[in-house]
Structure formats: structure tokens, C-alpha cells
Amino acid sequence: MTFINKEETMNLSNLNLPPKGVVAIVGTQWGDEGKGKIVDLLADTWADVIARGTGGANAGHTICVNDKSHVFHLMPSGILSGKPCYLGSGVAFDPEVMRFEMDELGGLGKSYDYLRISRDAHLVTPIHTILDRVHESKAKSGKIGTTGRGIGPTFTAHYAREGLRVVDLLNPDKLWEKLNKYLHAHTAELSATRIAVKDVMQADEFLTQFADEKNIIDLERMHQAYVEFGERLRPFIADTDSLVRQAVEDGLCVLLEGAQATLLSIDYGMYPMVTSSDSTVAGLAKGVGLRESQVDLCIGIVKAPYTSKVGGGSFPTRLGSAADDEIYSGTTPNINSTDPGKQGAALRRAGKEYGATTGRPRDCGWLDLPLLRYALQFGGDVMAMTKADVLDGCAVIRICTHYIYRGLDYDFGDSVLKSGDQVDVAFGDDDLLGHMEPQYQEFPGWQGDITTIRSYDDLPPELLDIIEYIEADVGSKFAIVSVGPDRQETIIR
Numbered sequence: 001m002t003f004i005n006k007e008e009t010m011n012l013s014n015l016n017l018p019p020k021g022v023v024a025i026v027g028t029q030w031g032d033e034g035k036g037k038i039v040d041l042l043a044d045t046w047a048d049v050i051a052r053g054t055g056g057a058n059a060g061h062t063i064c065v066n067d068k069s070h071v072f073h074l075m076p077s078g079i080l081s082g083k084p085c086y087l088g089s090g091v092a093f094d095p096e097v098m099r100f101e102m103d104e105l106g107g108l109g110k111s112y113d114y115l116r117i118s119r120d121a122h123l124v125t126p127i128h129t130i131l132d133r134v135h136e137s138k139a140k141s142g143k144i145g146t147t148g149r150g151i152g153p154t155f156t157a158h159y160a161r162e163g164l165r166v167v168d169l170l171n172p173d174k175l176w177e178k179l180n181k182y183l184h185a186h187t188a189e190l191s192a193t194r195i196a197v198k199d200v201m202q203a204d205e206f207l208t209q210f211a212d213e214k215n216i217i218d219l220e221r222m223h224q225a226y227v228e229f230g231e232r233l234r235p236f237i238a239d240t241d242s243l244v245r246q247a248v249e250d251g252l253c254v255l256l257e258g259a260q261a262t263l264l265s266i267d268y269g270m271y272p273m274v275t276s277s278d279s280t281v282a283g284l285a286k287g288v289g290l291r292e293s294q295v296d297l298c299i300g301i302v303k304a305p306y307t308s309k310v311g312g313g314s315f316p317t318r319l320g321s322a323a324d325d326e327i328y329s330g331t332t333p334n335i336n337s338t339d340p341g342k343q344g345a346a347l348r349r350a351g352k353e354y355g356a357t358t359g360r361p362r363d364c365g366w367l368d369l370p371l372l373r374y375a376l377q378f379g380g381d382v383m384a385m386t387k388a389d390v391l392d393g394c395a396v397i398r399i400c401t402h403y404i405y406r407g408l409d410y411d412f413g414d415s416v417l418k419s420g421d422q423v424d425v426a427f428g429d430d431d432l433l434g435h436m437e438p439q440y441q442e443f444p445g446w447q448g449d450i451t452t453i454r455s456y457d458d459l460p461p462e463l464l465d466i467i468e469y470i471e472a473d474v475g476s477k478f479a480i481v482s483v484g485p486d487r488q489e490t491i492i493r
């Protein structure tokens with residue numbers, strides 16, 4: 001959550017941030033670890049420029065203005081810092097979402113003058129959005145549970161060499177040529193699934209305006225709308241990747257804002273239940289025009305000691321199911337319940353674990369060290385623990401230390417995984433993850449409210465034990481412990 005009008009300052013000297021260079025913030029789990037709060041802190045205090053390089057409007061973060069929350073998806077979290085904010089070439093850019101968010105910020109009296117959008121970023125069009133939603137609605141099993149923001153089809157088009165880019169918005173003839181060359185074929189695909197397309201289009205006001213009489217996208221209308229987007233966005237379109245490289249060369253402090261998280265990475269995540277960009281630090285650096293080796297410090301955000309997840313796929317330490325969330329409406333589930341469904345629901349309530357983009361209840365479960373060990377291989381020089389306060393009053397905290405594999409023999413070529421084998425580090429495979437039986441170590445929890453604590457040594461000894469256990473296990477330190485959503489509810493070690 002981003003708070004504005006903050007007066008409090010914070011001593012970051014213990015963080016050992018580089019005096020200049022590049023710091024990246026990435027999630028180490030399935031997203032929603034609370035990256036926005038850490039980005040916000042560093043954007044205001046350390047950074048000269050802020051850049052996003054992955055994902056698109058599938059992300060979501062809350063900006064709180066005058067005590068009212070507003071959810072943004074594409075606008076970088078750092079926008080209220082008043083510093084240059086770049087959306088890099090690796091972002092899937094949806095001009096309609098950006099128009100909406102610009103209007104919303106403007107309506108709140110906030111400036112976005114310093115926003116720059118990469119001319120090379122790939123465009124999400126109504127066709128990509130419809131394809132995403134139709135594919136999901138037609139999937140019989142193994143639904144990925146996408147956010148429906150057109151992300152998968154946009155990156156598919158990118159790699160199929162059929163992508164449209166932001167710069168095309170400024171060149172109407174080229175745009176028309178590409179719409180016909182690349183997107184026309186999709187209209188044929190969509191006409192084969194007319195009913196699903198009609199449902200998807202009618203449920204969305206923006207999409208409805210492009211429907212022809214057969215409920216297929218009218219390319220001429222779309223072309224006109226996209227040329228108009230180009231006119232509006234012209235002052236913001238730039239070669240942001242060169243600007244980021246220049247900022248590094250000039251010795252500025254460059255903050256890279258990750259979207260989604262390692263376990264959702266197309267390259268390293270729990271395939272295929274992933275998003276369609278590389279949401280590790282490698283993808284983030286590349287998506288803003290840098291090399292990973294130019295990142296001086298990568299801060300891996302860990303929601304701990306618990307985990308949450310939205311969408312389909314395996315989650316070994318899940319407590320109950322978010323699909324049952326409604327059962328508990330009107331009740332106050334107890335965090336110490338012996339019923340996993342109730343305990344999961346209690347975590348969901350306490351942690352406000354409802355998707356910022358889709359509003360979906362998130363599944364909640366215990367911290368999973370085989371997954372964290374796996375994720376940290378791809379980035380996380382130091383860690384930041386967020387939302388520790390959610391477990392206030394939990395009598396027994398369980399941490400998954402390893403798995404026992406309970407599946408058929410699985411041949412890796414150089415080894416075979418057999419039922420009953422102990423697994424300490426997860427594999428990047430959702431199906432295998434679904435056959436892992438979590439083994440837990442129990443830790444006593446703490447009583448009372450930790451949100452008022454400001455010094456590391458004043459944290460309850462039970463929480464310190466857990467922090468130190470995790471650190472020793474994964475070989476990385478928690479440089480930040482967040483004990484509440486507000487800026488001042490942050491402990492820098």
C-alpha cells in the first residue's frame with residue numbers, strides 16, 4: 001500500500017543500500033507479498049528514478065489518498081513520489097487501463113507528469129483480452145485462473161513475432177497494417193467460439209464498443225480508438241530503456257519495481273501455473289533495458305511466516321480453500337481453530353488477502369521452505385519479511401521444512417524421484433508440487449500486538465526465533481521486518 005502525505009522519515013542506514021546504482025524489489029512467493037510498501041519506502045527515500053519491467057495490468061497495488069484506497073494496476077507504485085517513473089519494454093501495456101488510471105490520478109489531484117512509457121512495450125488489445133478470457137472460460141480442467149487482463153495472449157504474440165508495440169499507436173498506417181496482418185486471424189478463431197466471445201464482450205463496457213454485428217472485434221473501430229490513445233499518450237512515450245541505462249551511467253539511484261513473483265515466473269515458476277513474463281530479478285532487469293549483473297542489491301520479499309496464492313495450481317501448505325470463503329462470511333474465524341478451513345479463513349481476514357486486481361479471495365497457508373529455498377536461487381540478496389503481524393495471537397506456527405514425495409516414479413534423466421523420497425528444494429513444476437506432502441516443524445507463536453514495535457530487539461522472542469531459524473536455513477538475512485501496513489510500522493535491522 002502506498003501512503004501519501006507522509007511526514008515521518010526513516011533511518012535506512014542499516015539497510016546498506018548502495019550509494020548509487022540499482023536496487024530491485026522482487027516477490028519470492030506467489031505475489032502479493034507486500035512489495036508495494038517496500039517500493040514506496042525506497043521510492044521516497046532512496047531512489048532518483050523508479051522503473052517497472054514485467055507483467056502488466058495483472059498486478060495490483062493500493063494507493064491511499066486522504067484515507068481512501070484506490071487500486072492501480074499499470075501505474076508504477078512509485079508514481080506519487082514525484083520522481084521519474086518508467087514502464088519498461090518488458091511490460092504488457094494496456095492503453096485503456098492507463099487512460100483510466102491517469103484519469104483517476106488526475107481526479108485525485110495527483111500528477112503523473114513524470115511517467116514515461118516504453119515505445120517498445122507490447123500492446124494489450126481487446127483481442128488479447130478476449131482471447132485470455134475465452135480460453136479461461138473454456139478450459140475444462142487445469143484452469144490457470146488468470147486475471148483476465150490479456151497478459152498471456154499479449155506475450156504469446158510477442159514471442160510469435162506478431163506483437164503490436166506502443167510506438168505503433170503513433171503511426172496509424174503501420175498500426176492498421178499490423179492489425180490486419182496479426183490480429184485479423186484471431187477474429188476467425190474468435191468467430192468459432194461466438195457464444196463465449198459474446199459473453200465476454202457483453203460483460204465489459206470497454207470491449208462492447210468494438211463488437212461488430214457478429215460480436216467479433218471491429219478492427220476499424222479498434223484502430224480509431226488506438227490512434228486516439230496514441231494522441232493522448234504521445235507526451236509520455238519514450239525510449240525508457242535508454243533512459244534507465246543513462247540513469248545508471250549518470251550514477252543515479254535506480255529502483256526496479258517487480259510485479260508478480262518468482263513462483264509465477266514463466267521461466268522459473270511452478271510451470272504451467274504461471275504468468276507469461278519472467279517475474280524474477282533477471283526478467284525485471286531485462287524488462288527495463290538492463291543486464292541482471294547491473295543490479296547491485298536484490299531485496300526478496302517474503303510474506304512470513306505464511307504464504308498466499310490466487311489462481312489455479314498446487315499449494316502444499318494451503319489451509320482449507322479460498323473457494324470456501326463464503327462459508328465464513330458473517331463469522332469471525334479463529335486463527336487457532338483446529339479446522340484448517342477456518343484457520344485459513346482467519347489468516348485471509350487478518351491479512352486482507354483478497355486480490356487487488358480481481359477481488360478473488362486468496363488461498364492462505366503456512367510458510368514453505370522448500371519453495372523459498374527454490375525461489376532464492378533466482379534472486380534475493382537480502383530478504384524483507386512482511387505481514388508478520390497477521391499471525392499475532394496464533395498459538396502454534398507451522399513451517400514446512402521439507403516434503404515427502406507421494407507420486408509415481410518420475411524420471412529426470414539423471415535421477416528418478418520415487419514415492420517416499422524426501423525433497424528439500426521444490427522443482428519448477430506445478431504437477432510435481434501437487435504430489436508433495438509437507439512436513440512441518442512447529443514453533444510457539446506470540447501473543448499481543450506487534451504493530452507498535454519499532455526496534456528489532458523488542459520483537460517477541462518467539463518471532464525472533466522464527467526469523468533466525470528461517471535465516472539460518474536459507475542463508476539470507478531479513479534486512480526489513482514489516483509489522484503493519486503503515487510506513488512507520490517497519491523495522492530496519
Ligand code: IMP
Nearest residue numbers: 031058059145146147151274275310311
Ligand atoms: P495472468 O498473469 O493474468 O496470465 O495469470 C496467471 C497466473 O498468475 C494466475 O494464477 C494469476 O492469479 C497469477 N497472477 C498474475 N498476476 C498476479 C499478481 O499480481 N499477484 C498474484 N498473482 C498473480
